[in-house]
Amino acid sequence: MLHAITGKKSKFYRRYLGHRESGERRVCEEDELTAMLLGPLALMPPQIMGVFWKELLLSRHVSDLPDGFPVSGEMHFWPKRSNIEPDLFVTLTWRDGEKRVLLVEMKWGSGLSEKQLHKQWQIFLSPEEQEKAFHLFIGKNTIEAIKAEQEEDVWNGRLQAFSWDAVLSVLSTMQRENRQQHKDLQTWIEQILGVLPKLGLRPFFGFDRITLSDACLEVSSNNTVFWTGFTGFIWMPCIIIPAYESTLFFNA
Structure with a gap:
Protein backbone atom coordinates (compact mmCIF):
# COMPACT_ATOMS: atom_id res chain seq x y z
CA MET A 1 0.00 0.00 0.00
CA LEU A 2 2.88 2.39 0.70
CA HIS A 3 4.09 2.04 -2.89
CA ALA A 4 0.57 2.50 -4.26
CA ILE A 5 0.15 5.76 -2.34
CA THR A 6 3.57 7.22 -3.14
CA GLY A 7 3.20 6.08 -6.76
CA LYS A 8 -0.13 7.95 -7.01
CA LYS A 9 -2.00 4.72 -7.73
CA SER A 10 -4.25 4.99 -4.69
CA LYS A 11 -6.07 7.63 -2.69
CA PHE A 12 -6.59 5.23 0.19
CA TYR A 13 -4.79 7.63 2.52
CA ARG A 14 -7.73 10.06 2.35
CA ARG A 15 -9.61 7.91 4.85
CA TYR A 16 -7.11 9.11 7.47
CA LEU A 17 -8.02 12.70 6.63
CA GLY A 18 -11.72 12.14 7.27
CA HIS A 19 -12.93 10.82 3.90
CA ARG A 20 -15.50 8.02 4.06
CA GLU A 21 -16.94 5.82 1.35
CA SER A 22 -20.71 5.66 0.97
CA GLY A 23 -22.15 3.58 3.79
CA GLU A 24 -18.84 3.34 5.62
CA ARG A 25 -19.42 4.06 9.29
CA ARG A 26 -16.30 3.00 11.10
CA VAL A 27 -12.65 3.22 10.10
CA CYS A 28 -9.93 1.82 12.35
CA GLU A 29 -7.57 4.63 11.42
CA GLU A 30 -4.93 4.05 14.08
CA ASP A 31 -4.77 0.29 13.60
CA GLU A 32 -4.56 0.63 9.83
CA LEU A 33 -1.84 3.28 10.05
CA THR A 34 0.10 1.21 12.58
CA ALA A 35 0.07 -1.78 10.23
CA MET A 36 0.74 0.23 7.08
CA LEU A 37 3.61 2.35 8.43
CA LEU A 38 5.31 -0.04 10.85
CA GLY A 39 4.21 -3.41 9.47
CA PRO A 40 7.08 -3.56 6.94
CA LEU A 41 9.58 -3.29 9.81
CA ALA A 42 8.32 -6.58 11.24
CA LEU A 43 9.12 -8.30 7.93
CA MET A 44 12.74 -7.16 7.92
CA PRO A 45 15.65 -9.05 9.50
CA PRO A 46 15.60 -8.32 13.26
CA GLN A 47 18.96 -6.54 13.29
CA ILE A 48 17.66 -4.08 10.67
CA MET A 49 14.32 -3.55 12.40
CA GLY A 50 16.10 -2.81 15.68
CA VAL A 51 18.09 0.07 14.17
CA PHE A 52 14.97 2.20 13.78
CA TRP A 53 13.80 1.68 17.36
CA LYS A 54 17.19 2.48 18.84
CA GLU A 55 17.57 5.60 16.68
CA LEU A 56 14.13 6.75 17.83
CA LEU A 57 15.16 6.37 21.49
CA LEU A 58 18.54 8.00 20.89
CA SER A 59 16.76 11.07 19.52
CA ARG A 60 15.56 11.59 23.12
CA HIS A 61 19.05 10.98 24.52
CA VAL A 62 17.90 7.88 26.38
CA SER A 63 20.93 6.66 28.31
CA ASP A 64 19.82 3.23 29.51
CA LEU A 65 20.64 1.46 26.25
CA PRO A 66 23.40 -1.05 25.47
CA ASP A 67 26.17 -0.03 23.10
CA GLY A 68 25.76 -0.82 19.43
CA PHE A 69 22.56 -2.00 17.79
CA PRO A 70 20.33 -5.01 18.53
CA VAL A 71 21.17 -8.27 16.77
CA SER A 72 17.74 -9.84 17.19
CA GLY A 73 14.22 -8.85 18.11
CA GLU A 74 10.51 -9.29 17.50
CA MET A 75 7.50 -7.05 16.89
CA HIS A 76 4.07 -8.19 18.05
CA PHE A 77 1.03 -6.20 16.93
CA TRP A 78 -1.92 -5.82 19.33
CA PRO A 79 -0.85 -8.38 21.92
CA LYS A 80 -3.26 -8.90 24.78
CA ARG A 81 -2.67 -9.66 28.45
CA SER A 82 -5.30 -9.33 31.17
CA ASN A 83 -7.57 -7.61 28.63
CA ILE A 84 -4.94 -4.88 28.04
CA GLU A 85 -3.98 -4.41 24.39
CA GLN A 120 -0.51 -0.75 29.95
CA TRP A 121 2.58 -0.15 32.05
CA GLN A 122 1.32 -1.53 35.35
CA ILE A 123 -0.85 -4.44 34.18
CA PHE A 124 0.47 -5.54 30.79
CA LEU A 125 4.14 -5.53 31.83
CA SER A 126 5.50 -7.63 34.64
CA PRO A 127 7.70 -5.92 37.27
CA GLU A 128 10.72 -7.65 35.71
CA GLU A 129 9.85 -6.32 32.25
CA GLN A 130 9.35 -2.81 33.59
CA GLU A 131 12.98 -2.70 34.70
CA LYS A 132 14.14 -3.08 31.08
CA ALA A 133 11.21 -1.43 29.29
CA PHE A 134 10.38 1.87 27.63
CA HIS A 135 6.82 3.03 27.04
CA LEU A 136 6.52 4.89 23.73
CA PHE A 137 3.55 7.10 22.93
CA ILE A 138 3.25 8.32 19.32
CA GLY A 139 0.53 10.80 18.40
CA LYS A 140 -0.25 14.01 16.55
CA ASN A 141 0.86 15.75 19.73
CA THR A 142 2.17 14.62 23.10
CA ILE A 143 -0.23 16.51 25.36
CA GLU A 144 -2.15 13.46 26.58
CA ALA A 145 0.98 11.49 27.42
CA ILE A 146 2.44 14.44 29.32
CA LYS A 147 -0.85 14.87 31.17
CA ALA A 148 -0.92 11.17 32.10
CA GLU A 149 2.61 11.42 33.48
CA GLN A 150 1.74 14.54 35.47
CA GLU A 151 -1.36 12.90 36.96
CA GLU A 152 0.61 9.91 38.22
CA ASP A 153 4.18 9.19 37.20
CA VAL A 154 4.59 5.42 37.34
CA TRP A 155 7.35 5.32 34.71
CA ASN A 156 10.30 6.99 36.43
CA GLY A 157 11.58 8.44 33.16
CA ARG A 158 10.68 5.47 30.96
CA LEU A 159 7.68 7.06 29.24
CA GLN A 160 8.83 8.67 26.00
CA ALA A 161 6.24 10.72 24.09
CA PHE A 162 6.79 11.40 20.39
CA SER A 163 4.72 13.49 18.02
CA TRP A 164 4.41 12.21 14.47
CA ASP A 165 6.47 15.26 13.48
CA ALA A 166 9.27 14.05 15.76
CA VAL A 167 9.18 10.57 14.20
CA LEU A 168 9.28 12.18 10.75
CA SER A 169 12.29 14.23 11.80
CA VAL A 170 14.15 11.10 12.97
CA LEU A 171 13.45 9.34 9.66
CA SER A 172 14.52 12.39 7.67
CA THR A 173 17.79 12.52 9.60
CA MET A 174 18.42 8.81 8.99
CA GLN A 175 17.80 9.30 5.27
CA ARG A 176 20.04 12.35 5.08
CA GLU A 177 22.93 10.88 7.07
CA ASN A 178 22.60 7.44 5.42
CA ARG A 179 25.07 5.79 7.77
CA GLN A 180 26.07 2.19 7.21
CA GLN A 181 23.49 0.89 9.70
CA HIS A 182 20.75 2.90 7.93
CA LYS A 183 21.30 1.61 4.39
CA ASP A 184 18.96 -1.39 4.58
CA LEU A 185 16.19 0.88 5.90
CA GLN A 186 16.40 3.48 3.14
CA THR A 187 13.69 1.99 0.89
CA TRP A 188 11.22 1.84 3.78
CA ILE A 189 12.17 5.33 4.96
CA GLU A 190 11.67 6.71 1.45
CA GLN A 191 8.15 5.29 1.33
CA ILE A 192 7.23 6.61 4.78
CA LEU A 193 8.56 10.06 3.90
CA GLY A 194 6.41 9.93 0.77
CA VAL A 195 3.21 8.98 2.59
CA LEU A 196 3.31 11.16 5.71
CA PRO A 197 3.26 14.49 3.81
CA LYS A 198 0.01 13.36 2.19
CA LEU A 199 -1.35 13.12 5.73
CA GLY A 200 -0.30 16.69 6.47
CA LEU A 201 3.08 15.93 8.06
CA ARG A 202 6.21 17.52 6.62
CA PRO A 203 9.69 17.65 8.14
CA PHE A 204 11.34 20.98 8.94
CA PHE A 205 14.77 21.19 7.34
CA GLY A 206 15.73 24.66 8.54
CA PHE A 207 16.19 27.87 6.57
CA ASP A 208 17.65 28.06 3.07
CA ARG A 209 18.15 31.81 3.37
CA ILE A 210 17.23 34.48 5.88
CA THR A 211 17.09 38.12 4.85
CA LEU A 212 17.49 40.50 7.75
CA SER A 213 15.21 43.50 7.59
CA ASP A 214 16.43 47.04 8.20
CA ALA A 215 14.51 47.00 11.46
CA CYS A 216 16.43 43.95 12.60
CA LEU A 217 19.75 45.63 11.85
CA GLU A 218 18.78 48.45 14.19
CA VAL A 219 18.14 46.11 17.11
CA SER A 220 19.73 47.27 20.30
CA SER A 221 19.84 45.83 23.79
CA ASN A 222 16.52 47.54 24.52
CA ASN A 223 14.64 45.69 21.77
CA THR A 224 13.36 42.11 21.55
CA VAL A 225 13.67 40.19 18.27
CA PHE A 226 10.78 38.02 17.07
CA TRP A 227 10.63 35.49 14.25
CA THR A 228 7.37 36.06 12.36
CA GLY A 229 7.27 33.06 10.04
CA PHE A 230 7.64 33.87 6.37
CA THR A 231 7.87 37.58 7.10
CA GLY A 232 11.32 37.23 8.62
CA PHE A 233 12.76 38.86 11.72
CA ILE A 234 11.25 41.98 13.24
CA TRP A 235 11.84 43.81 16.48
CA MET A 236 9.32 44.99 19.00
CA PRO A 237 10.01 47.96 21.25
CA CYS A 238 9.53 47.55 24.96
CA ILE A 239 5.99 48.56 25.92
CA ILE A 240 5.22 49.84 29.39
CA ILE A 241 1.95 48.27 30.55
CA PRO A 242 0.25 49.87 33.54
CA ALA A 243 -0.69 47.66 36.47
CA TYR A 244 -4.20 46.22 36.46
CA GLU A 245 -5.99 44.10 39.01
CA SER A 246 -7.92 42.26 36.30
CA THR A 247 -6.41 39.82 33.78
CA LEU A 248 -5.08 41.22 30.49
CA PHE A 249 -5.44 39.41 27.17
CA PHE A 250 -3.60 40.00 23.91
CA ASN A 251 -6.00 40.31 20.99
CA ALA A 252 -4.18 39.72 17.67
Missing part, protein backbone atom coordinates in the same frame (compact mmCIF):
# COMPACT_ATOMS: atom_id res chain seq x y z
CA PRO A 86 -1.22 -1.98 23.37
CA ASP A 87 -0.53 -1.44 19.69
CA LEU A 88 2.95 -2.91 19.71
CA PHE A 89 5.17 -5.01 21.93
CA VAL A 90 8.78 -4.96 20.75
CA THR A 91 11.64 -7.00 22.17
CA LEU A 92 15.24 -6.15 21.29
CA THR A 93 18.30 -8.23 22.14
CA TRP A 94 21.95 -7.19 21.93
CA ARG A 95 24.96 -9.39 21.24
CA ASP A 96 25.89 -9.65 24.92
CA GLY A 97 22.38 -10.87 25.79
CA GLU A 98 21.10 -7.53 27.10
CA LYS A 99 17.42 -7.01 26.34
CA ARG A 100 15.05 -4.08 26.15
CA VAL A 101 11.28 -4.09 25.82
CA LEU A 102 9.26 -1.40 24.04
CA LEU A 103 5.57 -0.94 24.72
CA VAL A 104 4.11 1.26 21.97
CA GLU A 105 0.79 3.10 21.87
CA MET A 106 -0.02 4.98 18.66
CA LYS A 107 -2.74 7.59 18.28
CA TRP A 108 -3.98 9.44 15.23
CA GLY A 109 -7.47 10.82 15.67
CA SER A 110 -8.75 9.47 18.97
CA GLY A 111 -7.62 10.18 22.50
CA LEU A 112 -6.48 7.97 25.34
CA SER A 113 -9.05 6.16 27.40
CA GLU A 114 -9.03 6.60 31.18
CA LYS A 115 -5.67 5.54 32.65
CA GLN A 116 -4.86 3.75 29.37
CA LEU A 117 -1.11 4.30 29.55
CA HIS A 118 -0.99 3.54 33.27
CA LYS A 119 -2.82 0.24 32.77
Whole structure:
Protein backbone atom coordinates (compact mmCIF):
# COMPACT_ATOMS: atom_id res chain seq x y z
CA MET A 1 0.00 0.00 0.00
CA LEU A 2 2.88 2.39 0.70
CA HIS A 3 4.09 2.04 -2.89
CA ALA A 4 0.57 2.50 -4.26
CA ILE A 5 0.15 5.76 -2.34
CA THR A 6 3.57 7.22 -3.14
CA GLY A 7 3.20 6.08 -6.76
CA LYS A 8 -0.13 7.95 -7.01
CA LYS A 9 -2.00 4.72 -7.73
CA SER A 10 -4.25 4.99 -4.69
CA LYS A 11 -6.07 7.63 -2.69
CA PHE A 12 -6.59 5.23 0.19
CA TYR A 13 -4.79 7.63 2.52
CA ARG A 14 -7.73 10.06 2.35
CA ARG A 15 -9.61 7.91 4.85
CA TYR A 16 -7.11 9.11 7.47
CA LEU A 17 -8.02 12.70 6.63
CA GLY A 18 -11.72 12.14 7.27
CA HIS A 19 -12.93 10.82 3.90
CA ARG A 20 -15.50 8.02 4.06
CA GLU A 21 -16.94 5.82 1.35
CA SER A 22 -20.71 5.66 0.97
CA GLY A 23 -22.15 3.58 3.79
CA GLU A 24 -18.84 3.34 5.62
CA ARG A 25 -19.42 4.06 9.29
CA ARG A 26 -16.30 3.00 11.10
CA VAL A 27 -12.65 3.22 10.10
CA CYS A 28 -9.93 1.82 12.35
CA GLU A 29 -7.57 4.63 11.42
CA GLU A 30 -4.93 4.05 14.08
CA ASP A 31 -4.77 0.29 13.60
CA GLU A 32 -4.56 0.63 9.83
CA LEU A 33 -1.84 3.28 10.05
CA THR A 34 0.10 1.21 12.58
CA ALA A 35 0.07 -1.78 10.23
CA MET A 36 0.74 0.23 7.08
CA LEU A 37 3.61 2.35 8.43
CA LEU A 38 5.31 -0.04 10.85
CA GLY A 39 4.21 -3.41 9.47
CA PRO A 40 7.08 -3.56 6.94
CA LEU A 41 9.58 -3.29 9.81
CA ALA A 42 8.32 -6.58 11.24
CA LEU A 43 9.12 -8.30 7.93
CA MET A 44 12.74 -7.16 7.92
CA PRO A 45 15.65 -9.05 9.50
CA PRO A 46 15.60 -8.32 13.26
CA GLN A 47 18.96 -6.54 13.29
CA ILE A 48 17.66 -4.08 10.67
CA MET A 49 14.32 -3.55 12.40
CA GLY A 50 16.10 -2.81 15.68
CA VAL A 51 18.09 0.07 14.17
CA PHE A 52 14.97 2.20 13.78
CA TRP A 53 13.80 1.68 17.36
CA LYS A 54 17.19 2.48 18.84
CA GLU A 55 17.57 5.60 16.68
CA LEU A 56 14.13 6.75 17.83
CA LEU A 57 15.16 6.37 21.49
CA LEU A 58 18.54 8.00 20.89
CA SER A 59 16.76 11.07 19.52
CA ARG A 60 15.56 11.59 23.12
CA HIS A 61 19.05 10.98 24.52
CA VAL A 62 17.90 7.88 26.38
CA SER A 63 20.93 6.66 28.31
CA ASP A 64 19.82 3.23 29.51
CA LEU A 65 20.64 1.46 26.25
CA PRO A 66 23.40 -1.05 25.47
CA ASP A 67 26.17 -0.03 23.10
CA GLY A 68 25.76 -0.82 19.43
CA PHE A 69 22.56 -2.00 17.79
CA PRO A 70 20.33 -5.01 18.53
CA VAL A 71 21.17 -8.27 16.77
CA SER A 72 17.74 -9.84 17.19
CA GLY A 73 14.22 -8.85 18.11
CA GLU A 74 10.51 -9.29 17.50
CA MET A 75 7.50 -7.05 16.89
CA HIS A 76 4.07 -8.19 18.05
CA PHE A 77 1.03 -6.20 16.93
CA TRP A 78 -1.92 -5.82 19.33
CA PRO A 79 -0.85 -8.38 21.92
CA LYS A 80 -3.26 -8.90 24.78
CA ARG A 81 -2.67 -9.66 28.45
CA SER A 82 -5.30 -9.33 31.17
CA ASN A 83 -7.57 -7.61 28.63
CA ILE A 84 -4.94 -4.88 28.04
CA GLU A 85 -3.98 -4.41 24.39
CA PRO A 86 -1.22 -1.98 23.37
CA ASP A 87 -0.53 -1.44 19.69
CA LEU A 88 2.95 -2.91 19.71
CA PHE A 89 5.17 -5.01 21.93
CA VAL A 90 8.78 -4.96 20.75
CA THR A 91 11.64 -7.00 22.17
CA LEU A 92 15.24 -6.15 21.29
CA THR A 93 18.30 -8.23 22.14
CA TRP A 94 21.95 -7.19 21.93
CA ARG A 95 24.96 -9.39 21.24
CA ASP A 96 25.89 -9.65 24.92
CA GLY A 97 22.38 -10.87 25.79
CA GLU A 98 21.10 -7.53 27.10
CA LYS A 99 17.42 -7.01 26.34
CA ARG A 100 15.05 -4.08 26.15
CA VAL A 101 11.28 -4.09 25.82
CA LEU A 102 9.26 -1.40 24.04
CA LEU A 103 5.57 -0.94 24.72
CA VAL A 104 4.11 1.26 21.97
CA GLU A 105 0.79 3.10 21.87
CA MET A 106 -0.02 4.98 18.66
CA LYS A 107 -2.74 7.59 18.28
CA TRP A 108 -3.98 9.44 15.23
CA GLY A 109 -7.47 10.82 15.67
CA SER A 110 -8.75 9.47 18.97
CA GLY A 111 -7.62 10.18 22.50
CA LEU A 112 -6.48 7.97 25.34
CA SER A 113 -9.05 6.16 27.40
CA GLU A 114 -9.03 6.60 31.18
CA LYS A 115 -5.67 5.54 32.65
CA GLN A 116 -4.86 3.75 29.37
CA LEU A 117 -1.11 4.30 29.55
CA HIS A 118 -0.99 3.54 33.27
CA LYS A 119 -2.82 0.24 32.77
CA GLN A 120 -0.51 -0.75 29.95
CA TRP A 121 2.58 -0.15 32.05
CA GLN A 122 1.32 -1.53 35.35
CA ILE A 123 -0.85 -4.44 34.18
CA PHE A 124 0.47 -5.54 30.79
CA LEU A 125 4.14 -5.53 31.83
CA SER A 126 5.50 -7.63 34.64
CA PRO A 127 7.70 -5.92 37.27
CA GLU A 128 10.72 -7.65 35.71
CA GLU A 129 9.85 -6.32 32.25
CA GLN A 130 9.35 -2.81 33.59
CA GLU A 131 12.98 -2.70 34.70
CA LYS A 132 14.14 -3.08 31.08
CA ALA A 133 11.21 -1.43 29.29
CA PHE A 134 10.38 1.87 27.63
CA HIS A 135 6.82 3.03 27.04
CA LEU A 136 6.52 4.89 23.73
CA PHE A 137 3.55 7.10 22.93
CA ILE A 138 3.25 8.32 19.32
CA GLY A 139 0.53 10.80 18.40
CA LYS A 140 -0.25 14.01 16.55
CA ASN A 141 0.86 15.75 19.73
CA THR A 142 2.17 14.62 23.10
CA ILE A 143 -0.23 16.51 25.36
CA GLU A 144 -2.15 13.46 26.58
CA ALA A 145 0.98 11.49 27.42
CA ILE A 146 2.44 14.44 29.32
CA LYS A 147 -0.85 14.87 31.17
CA ALA A 148 -0.92 11.17 32.10
CA GLU A 149 2.61 11.42 33.48
CA GLN A 150 1.74 14.54 35.47
CA GLU A 151 -1.36 12.90 36.96
CA GLU A 152 0.61 9.91 38.22
CA ASP A 153 4.18 9.19 37.20
CA VAL A 154 4.59 5.42 37.34
CA TRP A 155 7.35 5.32 34.71
CA ASN A 156 10.30 6.99 36.43
CA GLY A 157 11.58 8.44 33.16
CA ARG A 158 10.68 5.47 30.96
CA LEU A 159 7.68 7.06 29.24
CA GLN A 160 8.83 8.67 26.00
CA ALA A 161 6.24 10.72 24.09
CA PHE A 162 6.79 11.40 20.39
CA SER A 163 4.72 13.49 18.02
CA TRP A 164 4.41 12.21 14.47
CA ASP A 165 6.47 15.26 13.48
CA ALA A 166 9.27 14.05 15.76
CA VAL A 167 9.18 10.57 14.20
CA LEU A 168 9.28 12.18 10.75
CA SER A 169 12.29 14.23 11.80
CA VAL A 170 14.15 11.10 12.97
CA LEU A 171 13.45 9.34 9.66
CA SER A 172 14.52 12.39 7.67
CA THR A 173 17.79 12.52 9.60
CA MET A 174 18.42 8.81 8.99
CA GLN A 175 17.80 9.30 5.27
CA ARG A 176 20.04 12.35 5.08
CA GLU A 177 22.93 10.88 7.07
CA ASN A 178 22.60 7.44 5.42
CA ARG A 179 25.07 5.79 7.77
CA GLN A 180 26.07 2.19 7.21
CA GLN A 181 23.49 0.89 9.70
CA HIS A 182 20.75 2.90 7.93
CA LYS A 183 21.30 1.61 4.39
CA ASP A 184 18.96 -1.39 4.58
CA LEU A 185 16.19 0.88 5.90
CA GLN A 186 16.40 3.48 3.14
CA THR A 187 13.69 1.99 0.89
CA TRP A 188 11.22 1.84 3.78
CA ILE A 189 12.17 5.33 4.96
CA GLU A 190 11.67 6.71 1.45
CA GLN A 191 8.15 5.29 1.33
CA ILE A 192 7.23 6.61 4.78
CA LEU A 193 8.56 10.06 3.90
CA GLY A 194 6.41 9.93 0.77
CA VAL A 195 3.21 8.98 2.59
CA LEU A 196 3.31 11.16 5.71
CA PRO A 197 3.26 14.49 3.81
CA LYS A 198 0.01 13.36 2.19
CA LEU A 199 -1.35 13.12 5.73
CA GLY A 200 -0.30 16.69 6.47
CA LEU A 201 3.08 15.93 8.06
CA ARG A 202 6.21 17.52 6.62
CA PRO A 203 9.69 17.65 8.14
CA PHE A 204 11.34 20.98 8.94
CA PHE A 205 14.77 21.19 7.34
CA GLY A 206 15.73 24.66 8.54
CA PHE A 207 16.19 27.87 6.57
CA ASP A 208 17.65 28.06 3.07
CA ARG A 209 18.15 31.81 3.37
CA ILE A 210 17.23 34.48 5.88
CA THR A 211 17.09 38.12 4.85
CA LEU A 212 17.49 40.50 7.75
CA SER A 213 15.21 43.50 7.59
CA ASP A 214 16.43 47.04 8.20
CA ALA A 215 14.51 47.00 11.46
CA CYS A 216 16.43 43.95 12.60
CA LEU A 217 19.75 45.63 11.85
CA GLU A 218 18.78 48.45 14.19
CA VAL A 219 18.14 46.11 17.11
CA SER A 220 19.73 47.27 20.30
CA SER A 221 19.84 45.83 23.79
CA ASN A 222 16.52 47.54 24.52
CA ASN A 223 14.64 45.69 21.77
CA THR A 224 13.36 42.11 21.55
CA VAL A 225 13.67 40.19 18.27
CA PHE A 226 10.78 38.02 17.07
CA TRP A 227 10.63 35.49 14.25
CA THR A 228 7.37 36.06 12.36
CA GLY A 229 7.27 33.06 10.04
CA PHE A 230 7.64 33.87 6.37
CA THR A 231 7.87 37.58 7.10
CA GLY A 232 11.32 37.23 8.62
CA PHE A 233 12.76 38.86 11.72
CA ILE A 234 11.25 41.98 13.24
CA TRP A 235 11.84 43.81 16.48
CA MET A 236 9.32 44.99 19.00
CA PRO A 237 10.01 47.96 21.25
CA CYS A 238 9.53 47.55 24.96
CA ILE A 239 5.99 48.56 25.92
CA ILE A 240 5.22 49.84 29.39
CA ILE A 241 1.95 48.27 30.55
CA PRO A 242 0.25 49.87 33.54
CA ALA A 243 -0.69 47.66 36.47
CA TYR A 244 -4.20 46.22 36.46
CA GLU A 245 -5.99 44.10 39.01
CA SER A 246 -7.92 42.26 36.30
CA THR A 247 -6.41 39.82 33.78
CA LEU A 248 -5.08 41.22 30.49
CA PHE A 249 -5.44 39.41 27.17
CA PHE A 250 -3.60 40.00 23.91
CA ASN A 251 -6.00 40.31 20.99
CA ALA A 252 -4.18 39.72 17.67
